Each structure stands twice: as C-alpha cells, then as structure tokens.
Amino acid sequence: MTSSPESGWAVPADADSPHEGGFRARMDITTDRGGPRYGEFSEEIRRLMDLARYACPTPEITDELIDQVRALNKRLEDVQIDEWRSPAGTRIDLPARGNITLPPYEISEGGPDGVVASVTFRPFHLGGNDAAHGGHVAVAFDDLGGMASALAVQGITRTAYLTVSYRSLTPLRTPLRMHTWVENLDGRKAFVKGTLHDGDRLCADLDALFIALKPGQP
Numbered sequence: 001m002t003s004s005p006e007s008g009w010a011v012p013a014d015a016d017s018p019h020e021g022g023f024r025a026r027m028d029i030t031t032d033r034g035g036p037r038y039g040e041f042s043e044e045i046r047r048l049m050d051l052a053r054y055a056c057p058t059p060e061i062t063d064e065l066i067d068q069v070r071a072l073n074k075r076l077e078d079v080q081i082d083e084w085r086s087p088a089g090t091r092i093d094l095p096a097r098g099n100i101t102l103p104p105y106e107i108s109e110g111g112p113d114g115v116v117a118s119v120t121f122r123p124f125h126l127g128g129n130d131a132a133h134g135g136h137v138a139v140a141f142d143d144l145g146g147m148a149s150a151l152a153v154q155g156i157t158r159t160a161y162l163t164v165s166y167r168s169l170t171p172l173r174t175p176l177r178m179h180t181w182v183e184n185l186d187g188r189k190a191f192v193k194g195t196l197h198d199g200d201r202l203c204a205d206l207d208a209l210f211i212a213l214k215p216g217q218p
C-alpha cells in the first residue's frame with residue numbers, strides 16, 4: 001500500500017501563530033525547538049539524502065528501505081506544526097537556521113558590509129559531473145541575499161528578481177565562501193550583489209532586487 005503524499009502535509013497556522021501577512025509579528029528566533037540534538041537529526045537527514053542520491057539498491061533492499069522510511073515518516077507525521085514554529089528555519093544556532101532544504105551554511109559576518117558565509121554543497125546537491133546544480137547555487141544566493149537585504153532594511157524582504165551568473169563549476173563537499181551585500185538601497189528596494197568563491201576562484205555571482213514588505217503585506 002502506498003502512503004498518500006498529502007498525509008502529514010501543511011499544518012495550517014492557528015490563532016496562536018505569530019504569522020501576520022508576510023511578516024512575523026513576533027520574531028520567534030530560537031535555539032531550543034526540537035531539543036539539543038535537533039542539529040544532529042538534521043545532519044542525519046542530509047546524510048540520508050546524500051546516500052539516497054547515489055544508492056543503487058537491489059529490489060529486495062528497496063522493499064526493505066520503503067518500510068523503514070515509511071515508519072520514519074509516520075513518526076514525523078505525529079509531530080507536524082506550522083512553518084512559523086518549526087525548528088527548521090528558526091534555529092539560528094544551526095547551519096542555515098536549521099532549514100534542511102537549504103544548502104548548509106555557517107555565517108561568519110553579518111552587518112553593514114553584508115553577509116559572509118561558508119556554504120558546503122552536499123552530494124545530494126549534485127547537478128552533474130560532480131558539480132553543484134545551478135538551482136541550488138541560486139537557493140543559497142536567495143537566502144543569503146535575502147539576509148543581507150533584511151539586515152539593511154531591518155525587516156523582511158522578498159525577492160523581486162535574482163540573476164545568477166555561473167562563472168566556473170561549483171564543487172560539492174567543499175567549504176565555499178559566499179558574500180552578499182546591498183549595493184544600493186532605494187526606499188523599499190535593496191539592490192543586492194553577491195559572489196561565491198572556491199578559494200580564489202569565482203564560481204558564481206549574483207545580481208538581485210529584494211523589496212521590503214509593508215506591514216501586513218501578504
């Protein structure tokens with residue numbers, strides 16, 4: 001029997017939710033949701049994705065894995081909550097705020113000169129030829145560009161456009177340096193630039209516009 005893909009999806013926000021338009025009425029930045037070992041849990045999920053990406057199981061092992069993953073999914077279905085209160089995305093003590101859907105990064109600088117982070121694309125971010133998928137590079141730029149603009153406007157911003165130029169292959173399994181900064185702030189518009197380097201080699205650069213949301217703006 002296959003499980004429905006919708007089961008356990010999208011828990012709607014309730015009356016206690018801090019959600020208000022595109023803003024978080026309360027910035028619920030946490031370091032304790034999911035417990036002290038939540039980072040280890042996230043890392044095991046990434047490892048699962050890495051191993052699954054390159055696995056070639058026998059039909060018998062596929063049968064066995066389906067049962068095991070279904071049991072894990074059933075356990076996770078029991079602890080679903082809305083996006084505003086899940087540890088993934090709000091655990092600022094963990095790589096990429098604990099958000100397992102982002103390429104894991106660790107921020108070393110964040111301020112008026114923008115954001116500097118070490119980003120490591122994992123085996124599951126493979127595009128081809130042992131290099132990162134360009135879409136995943138754009139995801140990292142979107143998040144860290146969004147962070148640079150949020151710092152500059154002191155509020156939540158949304159991507160209006162995002163252009164990535166791929167200058168050379170982006171390696172997997174290698175700590176890379178991503179820098180994003182606001183080049184020009186014009187009212188609600190934050191024009192953001194960014195670079196991604198492997199040592200001295202430029203892998204990609206960013207040209208993006210982020211717009212500060214108005215209070216209550218959906």
Ligand SMILES: CCCCC/C=C\C/C=C\C/C=C\C/C=C\CCCC(=O)SCCNC(=O)CCNC(=O)[C@H](O)C(C)(C)COP(=O)(O)OP(=O)(O)OC[C@H]1O[C@@H](n2cnc3c(N)ncnc32)[C@H](O)[C@@H]1OP(=O)(O)O
Nearest residue numbers: 024027028029089090142143146147150158159160161211
């Ligand atoms: C819970 C706590 C978590 C803890 C977090 C800890 C710290 C948090 C800190 C920071 C956050 C961290 C990271 C950030 C994370 C993620 C970033 C990812 C962001 C995204 O991934 S987000 C999804 C993709 N994104 C969309 O889904 C956008 C869909 N879209 C819209 O929502 C609207 O379209 C919007 C809002 C963009 C604008 O709409 P609007 O109505 O507000 O404004 P309007 O249209 O009037 O534009 C105002 C001025 O921008 C110009 N303008 C607009 N668009 C333009 C374009 N494309 N090109 C050139 N100019 C443009 C206009 O021409 C005008 O210019 P002017 O004022 O000069 O006339």
